[in-house]
Amino acid sequence: MRTADEHAVAALALAPAPVPVELDLRDALGHVTARPVVAHVDSPPFDNSAMDGFAVRWADVRLAALNAATESAPVTLAIIGESRAGVPATVALAPGCAIRIMTGAPMPDGADTVVPVEATSVVDGAVGIREVRSEGAHVRRCGEDARRGDEVIAAGVELKARHLAAAAAVGAGRVTVYRRPRVGILSTGDELAALGTELRVGQIYESNSYVLDGAVRGAGGDPVLLGPVGDTVADVLAAIASADVDLIVTTGGVSVGDYDVVKAALAGVGVEFMSVAMQPGKPQGLGAVDGTPLLCLPGNPVSVAVSFELFVHPVIRAMRGLSPRLEWQQATVGAAWTSPAGREQFMPIRFEADAVVPATSGGAGSHLMARLAVADGLARVPAETTEVRAGDSLRVRRFAG
Amino acid sequence: MRTADEHAVAALALAPAPVPVELDLRDALGHVTARPVVAHVDSPPFDNSAMDGFAVRWADVRLAALNAATESAPVTLAIIGESRAGVPATVALAPGCAIRIMTGAPMPDGADTVVPVEATSVVDGAVGIREVRSEGAHVRRCGEDARRGDEVIAAGVELKARHLAAAAAVGAGRVTVYRRPRVGILSTGDELAALGTELRVGQIYESNSYVLDGAVRGAGGDPVLLGPVGDTVADVLAAIASADVDLIVTTGGVSVGDYDVVKAALAGVGVEFMSVAMQPGKPQGLGAVDGTPLLCLPGNPVSVAVSFELFVHPVIRAMRGLSPRLEWQQATVGAAWTSPAGREQFMPIRFEADAVVPATSGGAGSHLMARLAVADGLARVPAETTEVRAGDSLRVRRFAG
Numbered sequence: 001m002r003t004a005d006e007h008a009v010a011a012l013a014l015a016p017a018p019v020p021v022e023l024d025l026r027d028a029l030g031h032v033t034a035r036p037v038v039a040h041v042d043s044p045p046f047d048n049s050a051m052d053g054f055a056v057r058w059a060d061v062r063l064a065a066l067n068a069a070t071e072s073a074p075v076t077l078a079i080i081g082e083s084r085a086g087v088p089a090t091v092a093l094a095p096g097c098a099i100r101i102m103t104g105a106p107m108p109d110g111a112d113t114v115v116p117v118e119a120t121s122v123v124d125g126a127v128g129i130r131e132v133r134s135e136g137a138h139v140r141r142c143g144e145d146a147r148r149g150d151e152v153i154a155a156g157v158e159l160k161a162r163h164l165a166a167a168a169a170v171g172a173g174r175v176t177v178y179r180r181p182r183v184g185i186l187s188t189g190d191e192l193a194a195l196g197t198e199l200r201v202g203q204i205y206e207s208n209s210y211v212l213d214g215a216v217r218g219a220g221g222d223p224v225l226l227g228p229v230g231d232t233v234a235d236v237l238a239a240i241a242s243a244d245v246d247l248i249v250t251t252g253g254v255s256v257g258d259y260d261v262v263k264a265a266l267a268g269v270g271v272e273f274m275s276v277a278m279q280p281g282k283p284q285g286l287g288a289v290d291g292t293p294l295l296c297l298p299g300n301p302v303s304v305a306v307s308f309e310l311f312v313h314p315v316i317r318a319m320r321g322l323s324p325r326l327e328w329q330q331a332t333v334g335a336a337w338t339s340p341a342g343r344e345q346f347m348p349i350r351f352e353a354d355a356v357v358p359a360t361s362g363g364a365g366s367h368l369m370a371r372l373a374v375a376d377g378l379a380r381v382p383a384e385t386t387e388v389r390a391g392d393s394l395r396v397r398r399f400a401g
Numbered sequence: 402m403r404t405a406d407e408h409a410v411a412a413l414a415l416a417p418a419p420v421p422v423e424l425d426l427r428d429a430l431g432h433v434t435a436r437p438v439v440a441h442v443d444s445p446p447f448d449n450s451a452m453d454g455f456a457v458r459w460a461d462v463r464l465a466a467l468n469a470a471t472e473s474a475p476v477t478l479a480i481i482g483e484s485r486a487g488v489p490a491t492v493a494l495a496p497g498c499a500i501r502i503m504t505g506a507p508m509p510d511g512a513d514t515v516v517p518v519e520a521t522s523v524v525d526g527a528v529g530i531r532e533v534r535s536e537g538a539h540v541r542r543c544g545e546d547a548r549r550g551d552e553v554i555a556a557g558v559e560l561k562a563r564h565l566a567a568a569a570a571v572g573a574g575r576v577t578v579y580r581r582p583r584v585g586i587l588s589t590g591d592e593l594a595a596l597g598t599e600l601r602v603g604q605i606y607e608s609n610s611y612v613l614d615g616a617v618r619g620a621g622g623d624p625v626l627l628g629p630v631g632d633t634v635a636d637v638l639a640a641i642a643s644a645d646v647d648l649i650v651t652t653g654g655v656s657v658g659d660y661d662v663v664k665a666a667l668a669g670v671g672v673e674f675m676s677v678a679m680q681p682g683k684p685q686g687l688g689a690v691d692g693t694p695l696l697c698l699p700g701n702p703v704s705v706a707v708s709f710e711l712f713v714h715p716v717i718r719a720m721r722g723l724s725p726r727l728e729w730q731q732a733t734v735g736a737a738w739t740s741p742a743g744r745e746q747f748m749p750i751r752f753e754a755d756a757v758v759p760a761t762s763g764g765a766g767s768h769l770m771a772r773l774a775v776a777d778g779l780a781r782v783p784a785e786t787t788e789v790r791a792g793d794s795l796r797v798r799r800f801a802g
Contacts, residue, residue: 165615207569210565373566
């Protein structure tokens with residue numbers, strides 16, 4: 001039997017290369033940059049004031065800096081205009097004069113320093129300057145944030161709110177990012193009933209499409225529901241053939257039973273089925289049909305949650321242009337449990353203070369879905385370990401979505 | 402001047418109570434439960450097989466358990482039917498007989514134990530049993546995961562993929578959650594140019610709606626663009642009056658300048674403007690107009706990012722039904738910087754190994770947006786601290802979105 005890590009490598013080999021696409025910045029949140037985002041303009045695009053106050057010439061006001069201690073207003077300048085954000089002054093600054101200026105407004109020609117309004121007093125169209133700090137004070141310089149042509153966001157970055165704002169500030173209205181993968185979700189089984197209907201004898205409610213829908217979104221993909229379908233080979237093949245997606249994930253029908261429909265439908269046409277030395281999630285399949293990669297998971301909901309995290313999640317990350325590698329941390333075990341010999345166990349766990357404990361009192365049982373709701377993540381128990389003891393250290397990972 | 406914490410308390414007091422709404426489970430991802438999710442059916446809904454194999458009576462096969470060491474097949478049973486997932490057996494199990502059973506299929510009447518197919522051999526319509534484990538082996542009991550009426554998900558839980566699956570498994574097709582708040586975003590300023598246009602003299606690209614759009618989504622709200630609008634009181638009032646939202650966030654026009662349009666428009670009609678002892682983000686406003694709460698942030702993009710996190714994010718969390726409290730961790734400073742006296746500083750920082758360093762070489766400058774793109778989060782420097790030194794411990798928080 002292959003190990004879970006070996007199966008994950010095989011799954012990742014199926015991932016198509018990420019597809020670059022140019023998007024409006026408004027639609028780019030959460031996408032990964034395929035190319036660096038470069039400044040189209042200097043930022044700020046012009047020298048401007050950091051304060052509300054008066055634009056002045058240092059040569060006219062430096063005396064005020066020396067005389068600040070006197071609290072008099074030794075320098076008086078004639079107000080000859082105004083510069084507002086978006087409405088620049090129409091005159092240049094002449095010697096002995098000042099131009100009223102607002103935060104963000106362009107520095108007038110001839111001005112080199114801003115005096116904040118708090119350090120001035122205005123009488124009869126003239127401004128008295130009580131205090132100035134230094135030459136160039138309160139002036140934001142053109143390009144001090146970024147120069148036209150500078151790389152503002154590197155390639156390979158997942159775009160967050162602050163990245164969008166930075167791209168907007170430098171005029172990058174369109175960005176080249178990797179397309180989000182469309183992930184088809186196909187639940188199979190004659191026993192599956194739709195929510196909102198009454199259960200007939202032998203039926204259960206279909207739940208795998210719900211965990212996969214949420215998990216695909218959490219991983220940064222766009223889920224597309226292709227099912228559910230019953231245990232009919234033709235229905236499985238039809239659902240797959242008509243899907244316009246980048247990756248298909250099926251659940252159920254991959255085991256050794258006489259009615260394992262996914263296996264029956266796909267074993268001859270490009271998908272391989274095998275046992276993986278893990279609990280839960282032993283029966284797995286993977287391959288490609290008509291160029292579309294497929295990952296075939298077992299049908300039990302906890303197996304689906306575990307298999308998604310180990311095998312599907314890294315593939316979606318790779319298709320988005322991110323490193324497929326998932327981080328696992330070390331954590332201390334807070335309560336003992338048992339694990340099967342010869343299979344790596346993936347136990348749903350909760351974090352309690354600094355330790356992890358099983359989320360389900362019934363073990364890693366692959367049908368204990370209602371109890372999985374209280375899990376924070378998974379712990380992995382090595383294949384050779386059969387007894388997990390309080391105080392042991394295990395690798396753990398929190399669920400992403 | 403009030404402190405940032407005091408302003409955050411005032412902002413939170415404006416948050417309307419969260420609004421419960423019943424949603425289809427398919428639409429509930431990311432919402433917070435307003436009522437517990439309760440099992441509509443037992444899970445599993447019937448006793449069923451955990452393996453592919455044969456449903457048998459323990460009384461018929463217990464001899465095989467004793468004789469396992471012989472590797473013979475001491476017990477042979479007539480195969481009288483089949484139980485598949487979704488297609489139960491049509492006969493009850495008679496003594497001396499076996500019914501073929503698939504994983505997840507209902508246990509036939511009269512059967513109490515499952516023998517996995519690997520421990521059997523079939524010849525001429527009869528099955529030889531080589532080995533059995535114990536009475537009741539490989540049977541999943543009705544309700545062992547959850548009983549009808551059990552609380553499967555508590556109130557106040559943010560619904561993740563695994564919660565959706567758990568709700569589906571117990572037949573909860575509709576859930577009562579809190580509505581996501583619609584958050585109106587209104588950027589103001591005559592200087593703002595739209596992306597895709599050429600900058601005229603004195604113009605900058607409008608970027609605040611981009612950071613707020615992403616930050617609102619990251620916080621779990623639905624952004625609604627109300628602007629941008631220029632520095633005209635009538636336009637600001639019209640944009641606010643026509644908005645159908647639960648909360649409005651404005652940027653710009655809140656300072657002491659002669660053209661601070663948000664202040665001019667709203668100071669008399671329910672919004673209060675004040676200085677907050679923080680850097681950046683000193684000028685702020687808050688209040689309500691026609692029953693809709695407003696948070697009025699300054700216009701500089703870094704101030705917007707900081708103000709969002711401190712004042713808007715907790716309000717959105719409260720409106721979603723979550724605790725508004727944001728977590729801050731302690732971190733060690735890796736490189737020195739300065740901070741103004743008398744104001745709490747919020748410095749955009751990067752994590753480098755185990756320490757934090759300023760993300761911007763130019764200080765906490767509120768216009769250094771392009772450099773904010775490389776920030777991981779914020780560090781808060783107490784108002785009385787003017788020199789931050791390597792090795793100091795500060796409170797820090799990673800950006801959520």
